[in-house]
Amino acid sequence: MGGLRLRGVDVHFGGLVALDGVDLDVTPGQVVGVIGPNGAGKTTLFNVICGIQRPRRGELTFEGRPLPRRPHGLTRLGIARTLQGVGLFAGLTVLENVVTGATADARAGLGAALLGLPRAGRDERCLRDAARALLAELGVDDYADAYPTTLPYAVGKRVALARALAARPRLLLLDEPAGGLSEAEVDELGELIAALPARADAGCAVLLVEHHMDLVMRVCDEVTVLDFGRVIAAGPPDRIADDPAVIEAYLGEAVTT
Numbered sequence: 166m167g168g169l170r171l172r173g174v175d176v177h178f179g180g181l182v183a184l185d186g187v188d189l190d191v192t193p194g195q196v197v198g199v200i201g202p203n204g205a206g207k208t209t210l211f212n213v214i215c216g217i218q219r220p221r222r223g224e225l226t227f228e229g230r231p232l233p234r235r236p237h238g239l240t241r242l243g244i245a246r247t248l249q250g251v252g253l254f255a256g257l258t259v260l261e262n263v264v265t266g267a268t269a270d271a272r273a274g275l276g277a278a279l280l281g282l283p284r285a286g287r288d289e290r291c292l293r294d295a296a297r298a299l300l301a302e303l304g305v306d307d308y309a310d311a312y313p314t315t316l317p318y319a320v321g322k323r324v325a326l327a328r329a330l331a332a333r334p335r336l337l338l339l340d341e342p343a344g345g346l347s348e349a350e351v352d353e354l355g356e357l358i359a360a361l362p363a364r365a366d367a368g369c370a371v372l373l374v375e376h377h378m379d380l381v382m383r384v385c386d387e388v389t390v391l392d393f394g395r396v397i398a399a400g401p402p403d404r405i406a407d408d409p410a411v412i413e414a415y416l417g418e419a420v421t422t
C-alpha cells in the first residue's frame with residue numbers, strides 16, 4: 166500500500182497527552198496539511214513521523230513498511246524533510262549543501278568513490294549538475310557558490326528545500342516552511358509546494374505542518390486539524406474551513422480559504 170499511514174498514535178510527556186489516537190494518511194500525489202492552535206501537537210506529530218519522538222502506542226508505516234525509529238533511516242525509505250528555520254551546513258556552499266542531499270541517490274557510485282575508481286569523478290559531476298538543476302528549478306541558482314550565512318532568509322529556505330528534493334523523495338515532510346517569510350514569499354512558496362507532486366520524473370507527496378492557515382488552505386488537497394492532541398477534523402480545505410469544531414478551536418477566528 167502506498168503513502169504514509171498513521172493509526173492510533175499516542176504520545177505522552179509524563180502526565181500530558183500530546184497526541185491522542187491520531188490517524189493520518191498521505192496518499193501519493195497529495196499535499197496534506199496539519200494545522201491546529203498553539204500546543205495542539207503539530208510539532209510532536211512531525212517529530213514522531215521523523216523518528217525524533219517515540220510514540221507510546223500506534224502504527225506508523227510508509228508504503229506498508231514501518232517508519233524508522235531514528236531520523237537517519239528516513240532517506241532509505243524514500244522520505245525527506247526540511248526543518249523549522251534553515252539548517253544548512255555553514256561550511257559548505259549552497260551547491261555543496263544540495264549535493265549532500267543527493268548522496269543517498271548516488272549510493273551506487275559510492276563504492277567506486279571509496280576505491281578511487283574513475284567512475285567517482287563522473288558521479289560527482291552528475292551530482293553537481295543535478296544539484297544545479299534543482300537550484301534553477303527553485304529559482305536560486307545564482308547563489309550556487311555562496312555560503313549559507315550570506316543568504317537572504319527566504320533563499321536559504323529554498324536551498325533547504327532543494328537539498329531535501331535532491332534525495333528524490335517520494336514523500337517530503339515540511340515543518341513550518343513559511344515561518345519567517347513575508348506574505349509575497351509565502352505566496353511563492355505555496356506555488357512551489359503545490360507543484361511538487363507533479364514534478365517531472367520526481368514528483369513527491371507532501372506533508373505540510375504549518376501555522377500559516379492561508380498557505381495550508383490554498384495548497385493542500387486534504388487537511389487534518391489537531392486540538393489538544395486529538396484530530397478534531399480531517400478533509401478537503403473547503404470543508405475544514407466551515408467545520409464548527411475547527412472554528413471553535415481557533416476561538417471563533419474566521420477560517421478563510
Ligand SMILES: Nc1ncnc2c1ncn2[C@@H]1O[C@H](COP(=O)(O)OP(=O)(O)OP(=O)(O)O)[C@@H](O)[C@H]1O
Binds near residue numbers: 178201206376
Ligand atoms: N518535550 C516535551 N516535554 C513536555 N511537554 C512537551 C514536550 N514537547 C511538547 N510538549 C507539550 O505537548 C503539547 C504539544 O506540543 P507541540 O509543540 O507538539 O504543539 P504544537 O501544535 O506544535 O504547538 P506550537 O504551534 O505552539 O508550536 C504541548 O502542551 C506542549 O507543551
